[in-house]
Amino acid sequence: MQIVREPARMRAVVQAARAAGRRVGFVPTMGALHAGHASLAAAAARSCDDVAVSIFVNPTQFAPHEDFNRYPRSFDADCALLERQGATWVFAPAVEAMYPPGNATRIVVGGPALGFEGAMRPGHFDGVATVVHRLFHAVPADVAFFGAKDWQQTVVVRRMVDDLALPIEIVVCPTVREPDGLAMSSRNAYLSPDDRSRAVALSVGLGRAAELWDSGAGPSAIEAAVRDALAARGIDCDYAAVVDPDSLDKLAAINSETGPAVVLVAGRLGTTRLIDNYLLPRRPAAATPA
């Protein structure tokens, strides 16, 4: 496994691999890798000949008051994990290499980027879209892998890829969970033991949402159940919403009958924000009254 620092070098290496007929997969990360990232690298390794994994804590997706400086960094352990998953290259550029002096162009996605995390974290998805665009240029892979845990992020990235006709396929892999159901996240490391035990309320709420959906409940009953689950463990709920999986719009009447839908939830434990989501499958349309 090779560590590459220079974007131009990374690009040349990937282009050479593809010119030689190899299928290249790409997993963008901010490091502090856990089993969720490992599953992305493993999925890439299964379906591609070569796998590039970027480790880049992108300053432009953090607001000034957010946790850019204290975001966990564990480069050596990350590299060891990626080598075990069969990564070919770790792309770890300097901030100045990704954002050369004088650069002034941002990618701004509206539509599905505006609500939820976009509303809670102004500028966040501009930073995400812009860095992903830059990463896709440095790593011109056949296919990129993202985790479903950041559902809105996957929607925003797909939207940008479609709108700008970027020549890359996007694959979304399932959320990996701790044994008690908590979604894997680098930010779980911030949780005190007490907060860690209460954090399970997010996945408990999503489990209850899935049951209600299966029993025919509508969006407001499901949203209330998720909020209740968080409140029961003293977690402040930023949002709990049942939405269209692609547009993230509120479900229209017909969609709320059949789905599919996704439940998005975000909560705060002290200074730590956690997000999670669950995909509600299409359900049979209610029988028309005779």
Add this chain to the structure above:
Amino acid sequence: MQIVREPARMRAVVQAARAAGRRVGFVPTMGALHAGHASLAAAAARSCDDVAVSIFVNPTQFAPHEDFNRYPRSFDADCALLERQGATWVFAPAVEAMYPPGNATRIVVGGPALGFEGAMRPGHFDGVATVVHRLFHAVPADVAFFGAKDWQQTVVVRRMVDDLALPIEIVVCPTVREPDGLAMSSRNAYLSPDDRSRAVALSVGLGRAAELWDSGAGPSAIEAAVRDALAARGIDCDYAAVVDPDSLDKLAAINSETGPAVVLVAGRLGTTRLIDNYLLPRRPAAATPA
């Protein structure tokens, strides 16, 4: 000369030409063509095997109160002019083809896009950058030609092309002027006979700026002279500024000695805004006192 409406078809045609080894030039326009546009098409025809000219009045670069609806449209005359200049294709897409339903991604350039026209017309350069990005995808040419008359626009386009590493060369061609010096512009058609005769004040002011520069004057004397020229003909001056040609920053002390620089000017005659500019060449540094 062929008229192409569908972006996918245009892209395929250009790609086929390039695959056959032909050099393709591209001139993006909003129609209402004049001798300035003709000179761009002619420059493209001189240096390329095939020339695509787009005619697309882009709604996203007009503010709601601006002149999108009354912007002059003269498609048949435009096509006749382009055929005379040796264009191969006219690309004239529908608005819905350029902005498919659901699209939500904008390109936002900061830096050199923020002042001058960017400050006077909020959102204008976002619309320009976004449509130029889309046009470059539909017309994947070797080289695109822009007129120096919209100087800030050329700087913004170059900035985007650099920042997003778009695979196209940008060529800027000289401003074409009427016999009395007025820069060619589709918006000149809005001028009443009286306004038309007063409009020459912009180029008169720029001529005075060039003389002052040659005689060693600094930015503030030059800016004052341009403002005076406009005021003498009763034109409201939006801005008159001597700036760095690439960053559009105010000239630093050293630069204001030697240049190069560009004088930007914008004025209003009734409801019509006109802009113009003039490139001030590098001048010898003042002799160091012995």
